[in-house]
Amino acid sequence: MIEMINVYKKYPNGIVAANGINVEIEQGEFLYVVGPSGAGKSTFIKMMYREERPTSGEIIINGTNLAKLKASRVPYLRRQIGVVFQDFKLLPKLNVYENVAYALEVIEEAPSVIRTRVMEVLELVGLKHKARMFPTELSGGEQQRVSIARSIVNTPKLVIADEPTGNLDPETSWEIMNIFEEINARGTTIIMATHNREIVNTIKHRVIAIEGGLITRDDARGDYGYEG
Numbered sequence: 001m002i003e004m005i006n007v008y009k010k011y012p013n014g015i016v017a018a019n020g021i022n023v024e025i026e027q028g029e030f031l032y033v034v035g036p037s038g039a040g041k042s043t044f045i046k047m048m049y050r051e052e053r054p055t056s057g058e059i060i061i062n063g064t065n066l067a068k069l070k071a072s073r074v075p076y077l078r079r080q081i082g083v084v085f086q087d088f089k090l091l092p093k094l095n096v097y098e099n100v101a102y103a104l105e106v107i108e109e110a111p112s113v114i115r116t117r118v119m120e121v122l123e124l125v126g127l128k129h130k131a132r133m134f135p136t137e138l139s140g141g142e143q144q145r146v147s148i149a150r151s152i153v154n155t156p157k158l159v160i161a162d163e164p165t166g167n168l169d170p171e172t173s174w175e176i177m178n179i180f181e182e183i184n185a186r187g188t189t190i191i192m193a194t195h196n197r198e199i200v201n202t203i204k205h206r207v208i209a210i211e212g213g214l215i216t217r218d219d220a221r222g223d224y225g226y227e228g
């Protein structure tokens, strides 16, 4: 469902963050992206939801070539992909329910559908009882749960997460991982960049390592494999 062919990315400052990436990811996979700081993991992830464009090469997601996608089509692409960030990126003036509902309101989904679907995903992440609270009233782990609920409310086939446990303590990180496991078990592809060695070595999935803009390792049930 996702294919990268000879993907090369040079930023305007001359830094090459992807130097010929080739990879195939099947629907339903759970993929960890590991590698040292500055290796190109975020760039790899950003190119998948067209936050960044490759300088050359092809990125095909469910038959759409992102390298050629017109800017006007990018919002449609984004609706098919859930994205979760390290720093949650919730809208501070909206409560939990509204943060999650927003993604469905912009596509003018029927109010009854919105209500049912939002409560369903809030239940999945264990936050139904906090639907009326605001992001500042929540712990980091709870905020990340909201952002995960928001990422899946559109029922995307793919969820991309860039260091989703980076700001969380170990116990909360495991809870967040359990939610991703549940989402993956329901058939959604998960691509997750992480520096969390313990998680990668415990909840085993495919691991690709990126170093210097290149995939240097691709193991079906790999280890984290780096020191520090």
Ligand SMILES: Nc1ncnc2c1ncn2[C@@H]1O[C@H](COP(=O)(O)OP(=O)(O)OP(=O)(O)O)[C@@H](O)[C@H]1O
Pocket: 011, 012, 013, 015, 016, 017, 035, 036, 037, 038, 039, 040, 041, 042, 043, 044
């Ligand atoms: N917008 C940008 N403009 C210029 N250079 C950039 C930009 N974004 C990233 N880079 C550079 O590209 C390289 C790869 O960065 P990237 O953020 O993809 O790495 P990373 O593996 O995600 O790192 P980390 O683990 O620290 O988040 C780095 O050298 C970085 O400085």
